Amino acid sequence: MDALLQFLFSGLTVGAVYALVALGFTIIYNASDVVNFAQGEFVMLGGMITVFAFEAGLPLPLAAVVAILITSAIGVALNKLAIEPARGAPVVSLIIITIGASIVIRGATQLVFDKQLHRFPSFSGDDPIHVLGATILPQSLWVIGGALAVFVGLWIFFTLTLTGKAVLATANNRVAAQLVGINTGWVMTLSFGLSAAIGAFAGVLVTPITLVGYDVGVALALKGFAAAMLGGMGNPKGALVGGLLLGCFEALTAGYLSSQYKEAVAFIVILGVLFVMPQGLFGSKSTERV
Amino acid sequence: MSKTTTALATFAALGVLAGAAQAEIRLGVSVSATGPAAFLGDPEAKTIEMLVEQLNEEGGINGEEIALTLYDDGGDPNKARTFATRLVEDDEVVAIIGGSTTGTTMSILSVAEDEGIPFISLAGAISIIDPVREYVFKTPHTDRMACEKIFTDMQAQGITKIGMISGTDGFGASMQAQCKEVAGEHGIEILADETYGPQDADMTPQLTRIRNTGGVQAVLNPGFGQGPAIVTRNVAQLGFEIPLYQSHGVASDAFIELAGAEAAEGLRLPGTALLIADKLAEDDAQYEVVTTYTEAYKARYDQEVSTFGGYAHDAFALIVDAITRAGDSEDPQAIRDALEATDGLVGTTGTYSFSPEDHLGLDLSAFRMLEIKDGDWLPVE
Amino acid sequence: MTGRNKWISLGVLALLIALLPLFFPSGYYYRVGALIFVNALSVVGLVILIGYAGQISLGHAGFAGIGAYACALAPEHLGLHPALALVLGAVVSGVMAALIGKPILRLKGYYLAVATLGFGILVSMVLTNERGLTGGPDGMNVADLGLRSLLRDMGWRLSGGEFWYMVCGVVLLVGAWLALNLFDSPSGRAMRALHGSEVAAATVGVDVPRQKLRAFVISAVYASVAGSLLALQNGYITPDVAGFMHSVEMVTMAVLGGVGSVLGATFGAAILTLLPQVLTVFAEYEQLVLGLVMVLVMIFLPQGLLPSIARRLKGRDE
Numbered sequence: 001m002d003a004l005l006q007f008l009f010s011g012l013t014v015g016a017v018y019a020l021v022a023l024g025f026t027i028i029y030n031a032s033d034v035v036n037f038a039q040g041e042f043v044m045l046g047g048m049i050t051v052f053a054f055e056a057g058l059p060l061p062l063a064a065v066v067a068i069l070i071t072s073a074i075g076v077a078l079n080k081l082a083i084e085p086a087r088g089a090p091v092v093s094l095i096i097i098t099i100g101a102s103i104v105i106r107g108a109t110q111l112v113f114d115k116q117l118h119r120f121p122s123f124s125g126d127d128p129i130h131v132l133g134a135t136i137l138p139q140s141l142w143v144i145g146g147a148l149a150v151f152v153g154l155w156i157f158f159t160l161t162l163t164g165k166a167v168l169a170t171a172n173n174r175v176a177a178q179l180v181g182i183n184t185g186w187v188m189t190l191s192f193g194l195s196a197a198i199g200a201f202a203g204v205l206v207t208p209i210t211l212v213g214y215d216v217g218v219a220l221a222l223k224g225f226a227a228a229m230l231g232g233m234g235n236p237k238g239a240l241v242g243g244l245l246l247g248c249f250e251a252l253t254a255g256y257l258s259s260q261y262k263e264a265v266a267f268i269v270i271l272g273v274l275f276v277m278p279q280g281l282f283g284s285k286s287t288e289r290v
Numbered sequence: 291m292s293k294t295t296t297a298l299a300t301f302a303a304l305g306v307l308a309g310a311a312q313a314e315i316r317l318g319v320s321v322s323a324t325g326p327a328a329f330l331g332d333p334e335a336k337t338i339e340m341l342v343e344q345l346n347e348e349g350g351i352n353g354e355e356i357a358l359t360l361y362d363d364g365g366d367p368n369k370a371r372t373f374a375t376r377l378v379e380d381d382e383v384v385a386i387i388g389g390s391t392t393g394t395t396m397s398i399l400s401v402a403e404d405e406g407i408p409f410i411s412l413a414g415a416i417s418i419i420d421p422v423r424e425y426v427f428k429t430p431h432t433d434r435m436a437c438e439k440i441f442t443d444m445q446a447q448g449i450t451k452i453g454m455i456s457g458t459d460g461f462g463a464s465m466q467a468q469c470k471e472v473a474g475e476h477g478i479e480i481l482a483d484e485t486y487g488p489q490d491a492d493m494t495p496q497l498t499r500i501r502n503t504g505g506v507q508a509v510l511n512p513g514f515g516q517g518p519a520i521v522t523r524n525v526a527q528l529g530f531e532i533p534l535y536q537s538h539g540v541a542s543d544a545f546i547e548l549a550g551a552e553a554a555e556g557l558r559l560p561g562t563a564l565l566i567a568d569k570l571a572e573d574d575a576q577y578e579v580v581t582t583y584t585e586a587y588k589a590r591y592d593q594e595v596s597t598f599g600g601y602a603h604d605a606f607a608l609i610v611d612a613i614t615r616a617g618d619s620e621d622p623q624a625i626r627d628a629l630e631a632t633d634g635l636v637g638t639t640g641t642y643s644f645s646p647e648d649h650l651g652l653d654l655s656a657f658r659m660l661e662i663k664d665g666d667w668l669p670v671e
Numbered sequence: 672m673t674g675r676n677k678w679i680s681l682g683v684l685a686l687l688i689a690l691l692p693l694f695f696p697s698g699y700y701y702r703v704g705a706l707i708f709v710n711a712l713s714v715v716g717l718v719i720l721i722g723y724a725g726q727i728s729l730g731h732a733g734f735a736g737i738g739a740y741a742c743a744l745a746p747e748h749l750g751l752h753p754a755l756a757l758v759l760g761a762v763v764s765g766v767m768a769a770l771i772g773k774p775i776l777r778l779k780g781y782y783l784a785v786a787t788l789g790f791g792i793l794v795s796m797v798l799t800n801e802r803g804l805t806g807g808p809d810g811m812n813v814a815d816l817g818l819r820s821l822l823r824d825m826g827w828r829l830s831g832g833e834f835w836y837m838v839c840g841v842v843l844l845v846g847a848w849l850a851l852n853l854f855d856s857p858s859g860r861a862m863r864a865l866h867g868s869e870v871a872a873a874t875v876g877v878d879v880p881r882q883k884l885r886a887f888v889i890s891a892v893y894a895s896v897a898g899s900l901l902a903l904q905n906g907y908i909t910p911d912v913a914g915f916m917h918s919v920e921m922v923t924m925a926v927l928g929g930v931g932s933v934l935g936a937t938f939g940a941a942i943l944t945l946l947p948q949v950l951t952v953f954a955e956y957e958q959l960v961l962g963l964v965m966v967l968v969m970i971f972l973p974q975g976l977l978p979s980i981a982r983r984l985k986g987r988d989e
Contacts, residue, residue, distance in 0.1 A: 003498050006528075010494045017491060035781050085970045091780050092727055092930070093969045096923050100965030107958030110324065115332045116593065117516050119548050126550065128527045135494075135527050209523075210491040211516040211548055215328065219489035222788070222915065229785040255495035259484045260458065260800045267789035274786055275774045324958060361951055367810060367909045368901065369947065372702055375832070376948070379699035392809040393909040400906050404831065415809060458799060460808040467802060485800075 002133030007255035008248060009131075013140040013209065015247020016147035017043075020202035021224025022231065022239035023150055024195040029234050030158075030171040031191035034083060034094050038102035040221030041109075042196045045071045046203025047212030048109060051118040060120060064204040068197050074105070075196025076189055084188065102217060110214040122208040139208045146205045150198055151240045158236065167191060171234065230270050232283025241281060246270075314357040315350070315619040317342070317609065318383030320373040320398060321412065321602070322390040325365035326459065326488065329515050331390040333599030334412055335360060337583075338387065340590050341606045351613050359383060363394055370394035374401035384622045385613075387605045389413050390598075391460050399426050408612075408626040410605040412598070415464050419649040425626055427649045429604040429639060430597075431657060433461075433512075436538050437469035439560040439657045440510060441476035443670075444535070449507040453482035453500035455493065455521060457513030461539050462488075465512035481506050488515055493524045501528060508532050514539030519548040526553035533558065538657070541565050542596035543667075551665030558670070560657040564600045564638045565667045579607075580638050597639070604637030611635055677851040680934045684847055688840040692833075701832030703948060708839035709900050711940035712846045714924045715933055716893025719850055721922070722930040723859060724886035725866030726776065729784045729918050730791025734764045734891040735898030736798055736913025739813075740805060742902045746814040753816045757899040764895035765888050772887040776880065788915065795913035810909030813902045835904045842900060846893060847933045853889070862886050894921070927968055929975025938977045 021039055028036045046067050053063035082101050086093065123142055128135035157164040169177040170187045178184055203212065210216070227246045231238025246266055253262040273281065319338055322331030338360065346355045359381045363370035370389065377383045378401060385408045389395030392415040399418065402409035402425050411418050411428040414436075418428050444452065456466035466485070473480055482503040484496035500506060509532060511521045518540045525534050536545075536559040543565070546554050563576040567584045570577045583603050587595045608629060613619050616628035632644045632651065640656020660667045688708070695701060713735060720726050741760025745751040751759060775786045798805050805811060819834045829837070853859045861882045865872035873879050902908040911917065920943065928939020946964065950957040972979040 003502060006498045007495045010492045014491050035784075082966050082970065086973065089969065089973050091784070092721060092922060092926050093973060095727075095729075095784065096919075096926055097966050097969045099919055099923075100962045100969065103958055103962030104966065105962075107956070107960075107962055111955060111959070114593070115324070115328045116544060117329075117519070117548055119519075126523075126526075126552070128529070135529065137527055206491065209520075211519060213516070215324075215326070216489065218915075222792075226785060226789070229782060233781060251492070251495045254484075254486075255499060259486060259496045259499075261796065263487065264793055264796050267792055271775075271786055271789050274778055274782055278778050278782060280782070323955075360954075362954070362957065366911055367907060368706075368905060368911070371905050371907075372699075372706065372948070375702045376699045379697040379702075379832075393907075393911070396810060396812075396907045397905060417809075458808065463799075463802060463807040464809055467807070 003255065005132055005134035007251045009134055009136040009140065010255075011248030011251030012144055012244060013136070013247070014250065015227075015244035016140075016144045017202060017206050017210070017220070017243075018223045018227040018246050019147045019240045019243025020143075020150060020198060020205075021220050022228035022243045023147075023154060023236060024199045024202075025224055025228040026234055026236055026239045027154070027167075027191050027195040027198070029228075031167050031187050032083065033171070034098065035225065035228075035233070036078075036192075036195065037095060037098040037221050037225070038078060038105060038217075039195065039199055039224060040217030040219070041102045041105040042071050042075060042199025042217075043203040043206070043220050044212060044214065044217040045074065045105065045109065046200025047207035047216070048113055048118070048203075048214065049200075050204050050207065051120055051212060052113055054120050060123075063120075067204060068200040071200035071203075072193045072197040075192040075194075075199075078196075079188055079192035083192070084185075102221065106214055106217065113214065115214055117211045117213045119207060119211045137209065139205075143202075143205045143209065146201065147240065147243070150201070151236055154236045163190070226267065226270055229280055230273055232280030235280075235282045238280055238282035313354045313619070315354050315613060316357050316359065316381060316383040318374075318377035318381055318386045318388075319358065319360040320363050320370055320377065320386065320388040320394070321360070322365035322394060323362040327365035327391045327394075330412070330598045331362070331365070333593075333596050334388075334390060334602035335362070336591055337587065337599040337602040338606055340586065341603065344586070345610065351610060351619065352617070354619055363388075365391055365394065367393040367397040371397035371401060374398040378402075378405045378407055383407065384619065385409070385609050385625055387412070387602065387609065392418065392464060393460060395428075399423065402426060406626075407622045408609075408629055410608060410629075412601045412605060414461065416468065422647060422649050427608070427629060427644065427651075429601045429608070429637065429642070431538065431639070431652055432650065433465040433468040434472060435652070435654055435657065436465060436512075436560050437472050438476070439654055439659065440469075440535050440537075440558075441473065441478050442654075443558065443560075443659050444478060444508060445476055447508075447533070449533075450477055451479045451481050451505045452508045452510055453484070453503060453506040454480055454510045454512070455484040455486065455496050455500065456511070457488055457515070457517045458485050459488040459513065459515070459517075461537075462513035462517070465537055465539075469510065469512065486513075486517055486521075488513075488517060490517065491520065493517075493521050494528060497521070497524050497528055497530075501530065506532065508535060510535045510537075512537040512539065516548070519545060522549035522557060523553045526550075535559060538562070538597055541660075543594040544596070546662060546665055546667075551662070554662045555664075557662045559660055561660045561667065562597055562600060562639050562656065563658065564595055564597060565660060566658070566669055567595075569667075569669065575636055575641065576638065579636050583638055600638035604639050604642065607637055608632060608635060608642060677855070680851060680932070681844065681848055683934065684937060685844055688844065692836070698830055698832045701830070701836040703944065705832070705835040705839045705904060707937075707941045707944045708836075708843040709897050709904070710921070710924060710944050711937040712839070712843050712900070713894040713897035713921050714928070714936040714940045715843075715846050715850050716890035716897075717921055717925040718930055718933060718936045719853065719862075719893070720886045720890035721925055722932070722936075723854065723866065724862040724883055726883055726886060727780070727784050727922075728787040728887075728890070729915070729922065730787035730789070730794075731890065731894045731921055732913050732915070732917035733791035733794035734768065734894035735901070735917065735921075736794050736910065737764045737767065738895030738898030739902035739908045739912045740798060741895075742899045743811050743813045743908050744804065753814050753903055754818075757896060757903070760899050761892045761895045764891045768888045768891035769884065772884045773880075776883045776887060788918070791913065791915060791918050795910050795915070798910040798913055805910070808910060810907055813906050813908055815906065816903050835900075839900055839904070842896065843937070846896070847937070850933050858882065858885060923965060927965070927975055929978040931975075932977065935975050935977035939975065942976065
């Protein structure tokens with residue numbers, strides 16, 4: 001029993017990271033139909049910039065804010081410089097553009113900073129909290145709480161605010177959105193900035209647990225992408241559930257079956273879900289326009 | 291690609307245009323300065339660039355400067371083979387250092403063997419030098435030696451039953467296999483055998499399995515990069531009361547910082563003299579070479595040295611020594627022969643003596659068993 | 672594309688392959704040439720999948736991995752000749768593609784991308800984890816094809832570089848010829864119809880799932896043969912060949928050159944194979960420049976390099 005609980009703690013911690021990345025995917029996808037494979041780099045940037053700002057003498061909260069702001073600006077720049085000029089390009093081209101952008105960001109990061117691994121202190125110490133024979137680190141609670149907070153924030157944003165509804169309207173039909181007076185260009189800018197900020201926020205939360213280096217983004221982007229697709233692309237609820245499920249699958253597989261094939265099981269589950277529900281768990285049905 | 295482009299590439303890679311009138315010794319390097327093995331290749335590239343500059347400032351070897359061509363193979367064996375071909379055919383180097391990983395080493399190795407160019411590998415696997423290949427040498431200890439060193443220490447502690455948790459990267463997987471092979475010879479029984487991916491964020495499920503396996507007296511974690519730091523933290527989180535052994539893959543001061551001094555307290559691993567440079571006795575054979583390298587690297591890059599940079603340091607020292615003795619910087623065969631005749635060269639990793647039967651030339655004494663105490667390395671012998 | 676165009680494409684390709692060595696200053700260029708041909712071969716396969724049929728795959732390196740390891744494993748464990756191992760790999764890849772393609776190809780766009788991605792990751796995971804069989808992440812040796820020594824016995828001495836340049840060049844020509852034939856065949860026309868619109872194609876009687884699957888299987892076989900050639904040529908293989916980045920590289924080559932045409936595919940493969948070799952000039956800026964090139968080409972030449980250049984030459988650029 002305590003073993004199961006331990007596996008779930010681990011799964012929820014890791015899953016919350018995936019969920020945060022997946023939520024970032026969701027926002028950009030909603031606004032522009034683009035799956036941004038550079039999303040993992042935002043997480044990396046959040047961690048790296050915080051590390052170096054912190055080492056330069058800034059207090060940790062301030063360093064984190066600086067990191068989130070800079071990353072957010074980079075997100076906006078990505079949209080202006082690479083995504084907007086390629087509007088209307090096919091899916092493959094967009095995938096290549098965002099993967100190319102992620103290579104650029106990695107290459108620049110290793111030049112500006114370095115190729116070492118880094119870490120900064122946990123927010124509330126490293127003393128594990130004991131629950132029924134299992135343990136969880138305070139930082140894990142920060143990560144899980146962070147993912148939930150971002151989810152709730154996004155839910156309110158998309159359903160209760162006018163701006164959020166404008167984003168959804170843009171996603172549904174760009175031309176129609178423009179016709180009713182929505183500034184779709186601004187919606188795109190907002191989405192990229194917000195998505196990058198969420199990524200960087202994730203980076204700030206997880207660095208004390210997972211460490212950060214210039215190349216941690218790729219794996220996160222893949223897992224986050226998988227989580228988003230599992231939940232159903234474009235749906236914040238799907239991103240959250242998809243991320244947490246993926247994390248728990250991995251942890252339970254590692255705990256009960258085989259640690260070597262834990263990712264394999266996760267992907268087999270995703271394939272299985274997609275075969276039965278081609279739009280993911282919470283995805284909406286879309287029809288092809290002729 | 292035009293000839294000018296290649297020429298340009300070579301020149302830029304050299305970085306040394308001064309003294310072009312003099313005769314040059316063309317040295318080729320292909321390491322994984324970026325990619326998943328950048329953890330190994332980055333300090334290796336930096337070390338060799340620094341040492342070449344130093345040597346050329348001091349006047350080179352027998353009055354000839356070293357012209358360095360350094361390529362980054364990104365850890366991809368296919369690229370490594372292309373760069374090895376380029377080094378031999380296009381840059382016409384007389385010796386190659388490189389192959390940060392076993393995979394890239396094996397790719398470079400076949401080119402070196404075919405073309406008769408001496409090659410010093412920086413990777414760990416025993417299969418690189420066993421069986422002995424004419425032109426292939428290596429500087430790091432083998433994984434098998436690391437396992438033997440650890441098991442010897444375990445035996446002395448009365449430990450006979452252990453759990454292993456290894457990274458699935460080349461380094462971790464290779465050492466995992468070697469350790470399983472030699473465990474029996476040291477009376478060690480491996481009761482639990484777990485793995486984790488190189489980018490994993492949490493290893494508590496695997497460690498919980500090990501903890502719930504009855505009779506485990508110690509945990510061994512072969513791996514490099516962030517994995518071992520996370521394992522060390524997870525072990526502390528789960529409140530293990532049995533000792534944790536790490537491999538030489540984490541042997542760098544940065545590791546203690548990443549894992550946290552508290553979590554790493556009491557952890558043991560086989561390391562080189564490089565880690566305890568400040569604690570070596572002045573009459574220690576390695577004192578001079580280790581302190582010189584450590585200080586120069588720190589001054590130049592403002593980073594801590596790692597065992598991996600040390601491997602590159604030793605490979606370069608071996609080449610320089612061989613060319614000096616060969617007296618002919620143009621003939622790869624003469625350099626190979628001189629290399630094989632290396633006798634008692636003191637490096638950061640240990641003291642090298644090659645022979646036709648042994649192209650590693652280190653013994654177990656080159657490893658020192660270290661323990662982390664109050665956030666610092668302490669030799670336990 | 673007319674029949675005349677087909678022979679022009681093949682002729683240009685054949686001339687390039689035959690004449691380029693005249694300008695090679697050293698043996699290293701044969702190696703790069705052979706790599707370009709191997710990459711181009713798998714990219715021609717993707718042209719059929721992406722360019723003809725309009726489907727996407729982020730997991731084709733998985734098939735390259737199957738082909739490569741077939742050549743490493745079959746000679747050792749089954750006693751097969753390496754050349755037959757290549758065929759075996761192609762068959763296994765084709766069957767595998769047919770099996771997983773059926774359910775996977777019902778998915779669209781990004782969902783198809785993630786499903787193929789998952790397949791590629793599964794293959795690379797098996798290759799990495801089954802250490803006893805595959806040597807794990809460190810990789811394993813691949814037996815020699817034996818053809819070079821046979822030629823030597825017949826009095827034709829070739830360096831390894833020259834030999835593989837020729838072999839890969841010939842295989843690429845054959846692959847290109849088959850792909851160009853497919854383009855004009857009824858099946859090729861059906862594929863291109865469903866690329867435009869699946870619904871429209873279905874209404875005029877195209878068996879959409881069948882044509883998609885056919886394109887998927889054919890492209891898998893191309894990737895597999897390319898993987899085999901790479902393994903045989905290198906004499907050593909690691910799971911990197913099946914990695915995610917290799918899949919991305921293949922797709923990028925296809926789109927970069929111009930995904931609609933076989934010649935464009937070869938061009939894309941050449942660019943992306945040469946780029947890292949040229950970029951060594953920039954040392955640590957290499958990654959940065961590589962990423963920039965990818966982004967800029969996609970933004971400014973969305974049709975890919977070759978079609979855009981061709982259009983400019985014809986003066987039809989708006």
